[in-house]
Amino acid sequence: MSPREKAVAAYPALRLFIAGRWVGAEGRRTTPVIDPTTERPLGALPVADEADLDGAIAAATEAFPAWRDTPPLARGRILRRAADLLRGRKSHWASLIALELGKPLAQAEAEIDTACEMFEWAADEGRRLYGRDIPARTPAMRLTAISDPVGPVGAIAGWNAPAITPARKISGALAAGCTIVIKPSEATPASALVIAQALEEAGLPPGVVNVVFGDPPTIGRTFATDPRLRLLTFTGGTQVGKELSALCAGTMKRMVMELGGHAPVLVFADSDIDAVAASGVTAKFRNSGQVCTSPTRFLVEAPAHDRFLEAFERAAGAIRVGDPFNSDTQMGPVQNARSVAALRGLAEDARDRGRVSAGDCPEGPGFWLPPTVVSGVPRDAKVWHEEPFGPLAVIDSFASFDEAVAEANRLSLGLAAYAWTGSLGTSERLARAIQAGSLAINHWSASFPETPFGGVKDSGFGLEGGPEGLMAFRQPRFVSVAFPTP
Template sequence: MSDDMQYSQFIAGEFRQGASATRFTVINPATGQPLGDYAHATRADVDEAVAAAAEAFRTWRKTSALERSALLRRVATLMRERGQAMAEQIARELGKPYGEAQKEVVTAAEMFEWASEEARRIYGRTIPARSEGITQTVVWEPVGPVAAFAGWNAPAITPSRKISGALAAGCTIVIKPSEETAGVALLIARVVQDAGIPDGVVNLVFGDPAEIADMLCAAPQIAMVTFTGATAIGKIIGAKAAQTMKRATLELGGHAPVVVCDDVDVDRVVRMAVATKYRNAGQVCTSPTRFLVQAPIYAAFCEKFVKAAEAVVVGDPFDAATQMGPLKNQRRLDAIDRLVQDARERGLTVATGGERIGREGFFYRPTVILQPTLDSDVASIEPFGPIALISPFEQLDDAIAEANRLPFGLAAYAYTNHLQRAHRLANEIDSGVVCVNEWQASLPETPFGGHKDSGLGSEGGIEGVQEFLRIKCVRQGAAS
């Protein structure tokens, strides 16, 4: 963090320390060394944040769409102006290569730009009445103060998506970003404040995740919960929200399949596949993981993929040559190691990687496992790390069945130059996002959400703003 801004909470427009005696230390994953520490929020801190959001909602919901739009666009402008500092903080706290971090900041700014535009396009409609003198209108209203939870793997994008969507709709927000990337979230809070967003509209609390979730989900002032993270935790959050009839938008885990048909340019697909797979060390919920390759090109695909994975430069996030940084923490390192160890114990082929790099930081080699058996852990557990699985298939039916085998359906990918195959893959893969001959699963202007155990609702696009709105039908007759 910079000298003029320290790790803290952000409540009712004030950057201040939490009141708890418990402290959290932020670790640089490239070195394993501390970046700083701060006090957890207490129940009183969280209650103050909720109260601030509830009080601010009374006026923010009445703020004109034009004014909300202008303020959100100002946030985007300031975020772009401060992009270097924010990208540096992402690289320090997450270990994402600086070039990738810069792109993340741009996307986060685009989230606010898109939301600023949609704020002015929240349209209702008029329904023809059955008799003269009656008007029937449908009105979209902000749902109310929102509780939000964001993970560490996209520390600028995920909070920005939630904050911008909520504010565009006229809602206020209490967000608990990841404690491990608190500095990035606090830089966003500073931008929000400097852009002129009123105090209390946005509040950030950091502390014990389970305790804060309990408090926010139970708070009567909170009308909605939005969560991005692991499926198991998301189900708990959703259940807690349901107990008090709160709306829940859940963006959860995945295990993305990639169907590669035998009519493609193998070199081109491999080049893009490897770059996408090892982006952010595979710590992306949409990361392509289960590569299903048609038999005639399977051997060539594996050979080229392994060679390209071995050529990925792993190192210091601030080195311009680095293509992949470290894993975020020791937990991720241990989890990846367990998956690889299980694969080896089952006799699977670890074609490359499968080991830690050095003893400083949390670096791991890009890993490729060939033909994983369905009973192996890695075939069913989302790696959320730099592991790619490659398996052959004969008929397209087999590939579609395998793509749909797991209870996840967040993102899926397919490559073919055959139109009929492309239609089948797009229509028959059960996933919230299906990319055909394309790798970008999420953009500010497109809806993003999962099927099955991968979530409920959508973020991004028109649909993402609508998640923060409720419908009111107004029937009005002439006065008697």
Template sequence: MDYSQFIAGEFRQGTSRSRISVINPANGMPLGDFAGASAADVEDAVRAAEGAFRSWRKTSVAERAAMLRRAGGLMRERSVVLARQISLELGKPLAEAHKEVGTAAEMFEWASEEARRLYGRTIPARAEGVTQTVVWEPIGPVAAFAGWNAPAITPARKISGALAAGCTIVIKPSEETAGVALLMARILQDAGFPEGVVNMVFGDPAEIADMLCAAPQITMVTFTGATSIGKSIGSKAALTMKRALLELGGHAPVVVCEDVDIDRVVKGAVAAKYRNAGQVCTSPTRFLVHRAVYREFSERFVRTAEALRVGEPFDEATQMGPLKNARRLDAIERIVRDAKDRGLDVATGGERIGARGYFFKPTVILQPSLDCDAAMIEPFGPIALISAFDTLDDAIEEANRLPFGLAAYGFTQHMGNAYRLANEIESGVVCINDWQASLPETPFGGHKDSGLGLEGGTEGVREFLRVKCVRQAVS
């Protein structure tokens, strides 16, 4: 893989003295090394996006839609190469990586269709000879920041939404999965997008964020990542009156009522929890189980988690790969150590696997105290917490206890319980009897400390648009 920057339609080496190393998490070995972006490189990317915006915003919707559709098709054609790069850089099992590529391609395809439906409206006037029209306009050049845990999906969601709306973009994908983003840049180039419409820079995250948030040419900032960093970026964007779209952390609760099919729920719960080694912002973490079925549920959950095959991402038998990096491994070990120091029941897992790579056992903590680290901090790893509740009021109170509200789940066959869970849990997404928290056509965003604004769906595309009211009278 040739690592580089992608600026003004050109794959070129950065001019910073700093070097970036991309690591294979399955063995801890480097996959590549390249120069980071300097301040001059970032400025070039911003200028390219600004220049391209003048013509891109005037490009017909039909042309934009055709390019987006071609991009989605090329992603499908090159899915083998893309999936392999995801598994190499992230450690995600190859089968999961193929699914991610399919979802990312669908985001471009869906955006190509939605671009045609960004309608305005006409407001009845108070006098004859007057028209009042509401027009949606592209907001302008966008700065975007994407994390490493969904290296195809997150950039695809931001890029496709911005381009469908008529915006240009400077995106800083994660340096740790740079190869995946650069393969996507090549696809966008081959799909016919003009130079400067999409630019990718890699380098010092804080420096690049400061530059993009301060750049007067940038009109909007979209960020996916940790809550603390998102708040910082949002405050920097506010200083220059930029719109901020922030998709931040979570700590997803799962309410399991006494009337469920335990086998079915446990099977889905374990698959959802340990997908991508739990490194998913919507990952179900706090399992709140009615006391009547708590013992049976927790025993089956532990057995199913213990049976998961953890291994190399290219092994067809692997169900869970490694954590992404040493920082994640250290964070998970600290959380488990805190639980053990408090005398909590670590029913399974809680240990690193081997000394090569960043593998960790699927872990379950039973009846965690509310003040332990695992119950307060988003694990972003293979840790599940299982607690018992007596009344639905108790479960809803616990589901809403933390200052996060990104995704939540509820399982019940009782219509009244389902209604309460859907309406009383404070979360941007609530899934009832289902684990799918996000699709290309559905809006996705958090409440409280989990973010501002929406990605996906019509609502997500409209985040990249601004409203203009035009009132015209006959002269």
């Protein structure tokens, strides 16, 4: 059997995980999980009904007091044990990501490394949830700021990072002392279930983590409006995030919203233009461009524009697109048919107004799109305004620093941004001027497990990752004591 055939044969029975019990499809409606490479069904995913959702939230609520009071050192041991188990299952886990997402195996394994590191980092950082003493106004008082776990958490994750996004939400919540009900994507469910199984084997008490799937609008409304859940952490589109935020207001629920992006890249002429173009192609077309922080709007200083465009188009055209299980594949399919239609619409709009350069991709079944580069289109073209969540990049020139910054900041989105320059002075000016939650200068990594990650403007609010992200799951409180008079 080929690696793909072995992976399909080993695809697990899909289940819900509620109150420490694995719940199968018996007596429940199911929805198919589709392999984007072949368009064939991989399995049948059980859809949580109203009783399942209520049971999951009730389990998280019941488990919260004991988990809240579990010492951080003990919580951390479970998280580290889970990370060790997950690392030992990297090959199997990567094959599931390749099947469900279409991500090449090497890229899936790299994602798994980051997901495991998130558990390890949270395990350690959970021991440093310090309060602080505040200088009192009189010797007869003591003033302290402390924090408590916010409570049971509802979490919703997208399909494009099926290991990293659930790992970030689950590890942060658990390290902070919260319980969680998470709805991963119905398109990529098996990956999140690998995490749940590892946590169960690591000794996590029942009800601390619950995993449900089903109708996204229904589950979103339930998470946003149920008063038992005290925080909603959501990764997804801006419009849905705004709708959920409005619903959360009814229960004064805290929120972390990581929403859409359309990341600008400012390339200054004092950069190594050929090297930036080559590395930019790798960054842009990683995971078929289906990354929230994917570089999409390339703005190149005018003297270097033509050279950059030529090098970028050449490198993009050489990308090998194919089955993610093939060792020489650099880019797989996009995840679903909706993405194909949306990206083709952007390319067609651009083709009528400028230049579109596209590479090769397989024919036949599968959600295939070639690496595509758009250039010479006016700023009212759709691609300058709508996030191309896939293998499409747009390139144009700029004449001055101010023009570049104005274009980078023009949209209402501000999740990630990138810049390349040989000038320390330009770097410092960009750090102050660019409106984005993450700005990476002279490299392509917008976040690490130990750093805060989140957007500004319509790209969301609140933070994940780093000490700041862990504190999102905590409620600060002020406690003051006046000492009795002797």
